[in-house]
Amino acid sequence: MRKLTYGMNVTLDGYIAAAGDDIAWGVPSDELFQWWLDQEKATGLSLYGRRLWETLSSYWPTFDQQPNATPAEVEFARNWRDTPKVVFSSTIDKADWNTRLFSGDAIAEIARLKAEDGGPMSVGGATLAGAAMRAGLIDEYVLATHPVLVGGGTPFSPALDGWVNLDLVETRTFPGGVVLTRYETRRRA
Numbered sequence: 344m345r346k347l348t349y350g351m352n353v354t355l356d357g358y359i360a361a362a363g364d365d366i367a368w369g370v371p372s373d374e375l376f377q378w379w380l381d382q383e384k385a386t387g388l389s390l391y392g393r394r395l396w397e398t399l400s401s402y403w404p405t406f407d408q409q410p411n412a413t414p415a416e417v418e419f420a421r422n423w424r425d426t427p428k429v430v431f432s433s434t435i436d437k438a439d440w441n442t443r444l445f446s447g448d449a450i451a452e453i454a455r456l457k458a459e460d461g462g463p464m465s466v467g468g469a470t471l472a473g474a475a476m477r478a479g480l481i482d483e484y485v486l487a488t489h490p491v492l493v494g495g496g497t498p499f500s501p502a503l504d505g506w507v508n509l510d511l512v513e514t515r516t517f518p519g520g521v522v523l524t525r526y527e528t529r530r531r532a
Contacts, residue, residue: 345456346463347390349472350382350485353499354492359469361493364394368491372518373415375487380419382485386426387462390453392471393432396442399423404440429456431471450478473501483527484509490520 351359352369360366371379383389391399406412407420428442431449438444445452453475456464466472466481475481486499509526516522 344458345387345461346482347453347457347475347480348382348386348463348465348483348485349467349476349481350379350465350483350487351467351499352487352489354489354496356492356494357499358493358496359499361496364497365493368493369487369489371487372521373413375517375521375523376419377415378515378517378523379487380415380422382465383419383426384422385463386465388456388464389426389428390456390464390466390471390475391428391430392468393430393435394470395468396428396430396432396435396438400438400440400442431468449474450480453480454478469497469499469501476500476507477503479507479528481528483512483525485523485525487517487521487523 352366352371353359354361354368361368403420403423405420407417412420424440426441428440429445429452430438430442431445431452433446435444449471453466457480466475472481508529510529511524512527513525514522
């Protein structure tokens with residue numbers, strides 16, 4: 344069974360984007376960017392909701408051609424293009440860069456993909472990740488908490504029907520006061 348991870352930069356008050364989808368507060372240090380790159384390189388399949396897909400696909404496919412791109416950004420752009428992706432959307436009809444569109448039951452498809460052999464998967468996009476969270480499909484949560492309060496926006500976690508018990512597996516501090524925490528979902532035996 345494949346492992347499913349949900350990881351995001353997050354504000355201290357729990358938002359992945361401030362009002363108006365503003366993520367300017369979350370610019371990672373070089374060290375944190377490299378950490379995220381290493382995680383992306385270890386991912387066998389990326390699952391995206393439409394909004395996150397549109398954001399990433401407008402930026403990363405050609406970023407390695409920018410004259411000011413750092414070596415890590417070049418590597419991230421190339422890895423992003425090469426990594427297999429599934430975009431869950433019923434409103435777009437085309438996706439490039441090693442991407443498959445899926446417009447059916449997202450939870451059933453994520454469960455099917457988890458049951459396959461293969462490398463770890465990541466899920467991104469608040470709506471899609473929230474649905475996977477409510478369905479109990481996420482195995483690991485990664486939060487890179489930035490020392491900023493934004494007062495509202497898109498929360499990391501949706502309202503849940505019940506508790507999800509987690510075990511802390513890693514903490515790490517990055518430049519700028521960012522604290523990374525990784526948690527595994529505690530499964531009942």
